[in-house]
Amino acid sequence: MARQGLTHADIIGTAIEMIESEGLHSFSLRELAGRLHIKAASLYNHIRSSDELHTEIGYYAISELKKAQLAAIAGKERSEAIESLADAYYLFGKERPEIYKVILSLPMVKNDAIHSAGFDIVEPIMTAMAGYHLTREQMMHLQRVFRSIMHGFISQEEAGCFRQFPVDVVDSYQMAVRGFILLLENSEKEAQA
Amino acid sequence: MARQGLTHADIIGTAIEMIESEGLHSFSLRELAGRLHIKAASLYNHIRSSDELHTEIGYYAISELKKAQLAAIAGKERSEAIESLADAYYLFGKERPEIYKVILSLPMVKNDAIHSAGFDIVEPIMTAMAGYHLTREQMMHLQRVFRSIMHGFISQEEAGCFRQFPVDVVDSYQMAVRGFILLLENSEKEAQA
DNA sequence: CTTGACAAACTAACGGCGTTAGCATACAAT
DNA sequence: ATTGTATGCTAACGCCGTTAGTTTGTCAAG
Numbered sequence: 001m002a003r004q005g006l007t008h009a010d011i012i013g014t015a016i017e018m019i020e021s022e023g024l025h026s027f028s029l030r031e032l033a034g035r036l037h038i039k040a041a042s043l044y045n046h047i048r049s050s051d052e053l054h055t056e057i058g059y060y061a062i063s064e065l066k067k068a069q070l071a072a073i074a075g076k077e078r079s080e081a082i083e084s085l086a087d088a089y090y091l092f093g094k095e096r097p098e099i100y101k102v103i104l105s106l107p108m109v110k111n112d113a114i115h116s117a118g119f120d121i122v123e124p125i126m127t128a129m130a131g132y133h134l135t136r137e138q139m140m141h142l143q144r145v146f147r148s149i150m151h152g153f154i155s156q157e158e159a160g161c162f163r164q165f166p167v168d169v170v171d172s173y174q175m176a177v178r179g180f181i182l183l184l185e186n187s188e189k190e191a192q193a
Numbered sequence: 194m195a196r197q198g199l200t201h202a203d204i205i206g207t208a209i210e211m212i213e214s215e216g217l218h219s220f221s222l223r224e225l226a227g228r229l230h231i232k233a234a235s236l237y238n239h240i241r242s243s244d245e246l247h248t249e250i251g252y253y254a255i256s257e258l259k260k261a262q263l264a265a266i267a268g269k270e271r272s273e274a275i276e277s278l279a280d281a282y283y284l285f286g287k288e289r290p291e292i293y294k295v296i297l298s299l300p301m302v303k304n305d306a307i308h309s310a311g312f313d314i315v316e317p318i319m320t321a322m323a324g325y326h327l328t329r330e331q332m333m334h335l336q337r338v339f340r341s342i343m344h345g346f347i348s349q350e351e352a353g354c355f356r357q358f359p360v361d362v363v364d365s366y367q368m369a370v371r372g373f374i375l376l377l378e379n380s381e382k383e384a385q386a
Numbered sequence: 387c388t389t390g391a392c393a394a395a396c397t398a399a400c401g402g403c404g405t406t407a408g409c410a411t412a413c414a415a416t
Numbered sequence: 417a418t419t420g421t422a423t424g425c426t427a428a429c430g431c432c433g434t435t436a437g438t439t440t441g442t443c444a445a446g
Contacts, residue, residue, distance in 0.1 A: 040403090041407095144362075149345055151348070152341030161314075169337075172334040172337040175335065183375055183376075186371075234395090389444100393440100395441085396438075403431075404432105410423100410424080414421085416419080
């Protein structure tokens with residue numbers, strides 16, 4: 001009724017706040033509507049569907065992650081760049097776990113505008129590896145390996161899968177990053193041969 | 194009405210079939226009930242809740258994965274054991290993606306009987322690494338690194354995150370495994386020093 | 387063979403979800 | 417002042433998991 005100036009941006013902004021504070025799995029359109037002092041059906045004047053809203057939040061998350069990563073690697077090279085990149089990734093997953101989960105739930109099947117989002121994810125990694133003497137093909141593979149390590153580590157720690165042993169999780173993380181750097185150096189040698 | 198001899202095992206068996214063929218996200222108690230020629234409410238004579246059913250299916254999935262892994266590493270050592278272990282893991286995730294997802298959705302928070310499930314996941318990895326001369330602490334870390342790589346790779350490939358470049362995903366996978374083996378060898382050297 | 391108990395099915399309902407259709411109203415442009 | 421559109425509303429549909437209360441089939445004890 002009261003006709004507030006509800007922007008599309010307001011809505012996804014509020015949704016992001018709610019997901020970050022209350023958790024992704026407890027988020028619903030009805031609660032979002034309530035927070036905006038609106039009925040759920042009225043949301044459909046601003047969004048097309050729940051899926052589309054999720055996708056948009058996913059894009060936001062990816063751009064945030066990319067921003068943090070690019071800032072982290074600025075002016076750095078080789079192992080220092082990789083370590084900073086990994087740290088930024090790790091920190092993002094740890095500090096904003098619910099938003100990070102939204103990225104994962106993005107249905108990559110829809111090849112619409114998601115190609116550019118894919119590029120956003122890849123770009124900082126490629127930049128960080130630029131200091132190594134690698135072939136283009138090696139970089140394409142190594143980029144996947146890096147993402148596997150990072151995503152695997154973050155999501156398993158978040159899920160509580162790393163509680164089995166009394167050893168520091170951060171130490172494990174550093175070992176994982178060291179492993180990737182070893183692989184980088186090894187690949188470099190192969191490229192030169 | 195017709196009073197069939199519905200076992201608890203029948204029910205989770207049917208649920209597993211449905212999840213494997215129709216997908217995890219489209220699975221519902223009502224559909225499961227329909228497949229069993231039962232009303233949804235009647236399911237509660239056999240299960241306590243949807244969550245409990247999911248958890249049980251998760252246990253099944255973990256035991257299946259463990260079985261495949263132990264068979265894969267039998268009689269093998271060092272890098273050969275690691276490669277076979279990884280292959281078994283990779284194959285499982287690729288051939289039974291929906292069941293694999295159930296493992297991920299297991300709420301590890303509940304420290305009930307899930308500790309033993311955690312052990313089931315870790316055991317084959319520890320066995321496969323036994324041929325390397327590592328300290329117990331190193332193995333605890335390296336086990337996490339291995340799981341990160343494998344899980345990260347499988348879940349991202351499944352999600353369609355690896356379509357960006359025209360390079361073979363299997364080649365990327367092999368590079369990831371090679372990276373882990375490099376880390377193993379490197380850790381071994383450090384342990385001896 | 388009857389009876390009684392228990393397991394396993396049923397119906398009905400609740401509150402939640404996303405979503406659609408149709409209606410009312412406030413605001414902006416003519 | 418009138419009109420059109422954007423944005424709100426209510427009501428409803430069909431899903432979902434879940435609970436309460438009821439009927440009924442089966443099987444063992446009397």
